[in-house]
Amino acid sequence: QYTDIAVIGAGLAGVSCARQLAAAGSQVTVFDKSKGMGGRMATRRGDGFSVDHGAQYFTAQQPDFHAEIHAWQAAGLCAPWQARLVQHRPTGPVDGYPEHRYVATPGMSSLCRALAAALPVQLNHRLTALQRQADGWQLSFADQPSWRARQVLLAAPAPQAAALLDAAPALRALAAGVEMEACWAVMLHAQAPLEIGFDAAWVEHGPLRWLARNSSKPGRSGAESWLLHATPAWSAAHIDAPADEVAGLLHAAFAELVDSAVDARNRSAHRWLYAQAAQPLDIGSAYQAELGLGLCGDWCLGTRVEDAWRSGRHLAGQLLAAS
Ligand code: FAD
Structure with missing residues (x-):
């Protein structure tokens, strides 16, 4: 299956990012490993x-x-x-x-569930690996068929994002540095x-x-x-x-x-x-346009719900500005 943009994480960062991209006309699908929405909310x-x-x-x-x-x-x-x-x-x-x-x-x-009501969301999808392809990424999920996407945005806690970033050493180092x-x-x-x-x-x-x-x-x-x-x-x-x-x-x-x-x-x-x-970062979000890969989440800015919301929107803004 194919989606233009895959957002990994249905917490407030991922949902805010996906909403902004969808509002700008992008084709986005949100994935989460859990059976429900909201992440740490x-x-x-x-x-x-x-x-x-x-x-x-x-x-x-x-x-x-x-x-x-x-x-x-x-x-x-x-x-x-x-x-x-x-x-x-x-x-x-x-x-x-x-x-x-x-x-x-x-x-x-209930907040993320309501905010994502009009978005395609795939629950019970744990991303296990990202493989670079000529035209984007192949996404492998535990016990689910794989997907392809032109761009992948990870909206997961820093250590969980770092574990998926073998193909992008600079982004991996950024996420791995946040405890x-x-x-x-x-x-x-x-x-x-x-x-x-x-x-x-x-x-x-x-x-x-x-x-x-x-x-x-x-x-x-x-x-x-x-x-x-x-x-x-x-x-x-x-x-x-x-x-x-x-x-x-x-x-x-x-x-x-x-x-x-x-x-x-x-x-x-x-x-x-x-x-x-x-010790959160103060970067808003991270995006490598040449790879079609981005990171967002509260840890990019702080430790709170507001930071997650802001980081998701920051990443959507970076991607839209680059396209
Ligand atoms: P998350 O909500 O963590 O969303 C990330 C999502 O990614 C999760 O749903 C997860 O299942 C998914 N995911 C991870 N890895 C994968 C994978 N490999 N494949 C697919 N999906 C994956 N903030 C406040 O403002 N006020 C508070 O009172 C407050 N108290 C808190 C108390 C606790 C105990 C905790 C844990 C947090 C608290 N926070 C509080 C922080 C707040 O919850 C977070 O800042 C915010 O919810 C983070 O949103 P997020 O979208 O960045 O990440």
Whole structure:
């Protein structure tokens, strides 16, 4: 099968890039290894509850992303999250930093799904190799037929992109130079609402970095659910620990922090191997027109949803300017 431009990654960077190219008349197909859209803007649904276990919310640093958020809000794709947020210090909680925080509705993963609704998307397609051909690239996928494309844009976390770039040493070196830190996430489906005076906390001590009452986000239905993120250091130290053990340890740390028994109907853990760049680049995106190969993703600019959006659009702009 053939597509003019193959975008690898259906996270916000890939989807933003593909949308801009499609709007300019390009023929684009988006591929992702997962069975769902959104990448690290992820939502796990269980029996009667749902939890965002990757990105928690987004903010806008620059006016163009602010305008984009307002357009999403007008289309019903996101809403402000009025969380009671605290900084949890060793001495106890103090009020958190006031900011306009937004979440996609009804879950973080729904944003990319909605934004890509008019694009051809091939899920369950893990790209395993890229081979240069006279007129473009041959793309090999695990357990799927191969495709050909004139241009390939990788919108994956830096280490996953680097692994696919044997044919482009300069781009490979760029991506391979960006280390991404891991993050263990634990999802708790609470037995009963927790009577603590906040919905979310940045934690400044112990194994936890962040916790959130997911059910306090707008547009969520179902029972009370909580999300816990461990610090990068704790996550690295427990990188190969079994998920059950991690869920137990972080659940206990949460109960100790809020000084309350936290009864959970069920709990699960997810390991993000490549959560956020330790030291992101400041390049927008990378594109080699002579190879028909480009790179984008949050790590090209920062560590956040806004960076992913901006990087995807930056790459689309580079490609359109060169063609
Ligand atoms: P991704 O969303 O990672 O998308 C890349 C896609 O590429 C994935 O879907 C992946 O499956 C796919 N892929 C990779 N390799 C292949 C392959 N070989 N073949 C096919 N597909 C492939 N940001 C905020 O702004 N606020 C937050 O509160 C926040 N909290 C976070 C908490 C955690 C735990 C994590 C993990 C991230 C958080 N972030 C947060 C960061 C935010 O999630 C990212 O900046 C953003 O979602 C990255 O988008 P992306 O498109 O660059 O990459």
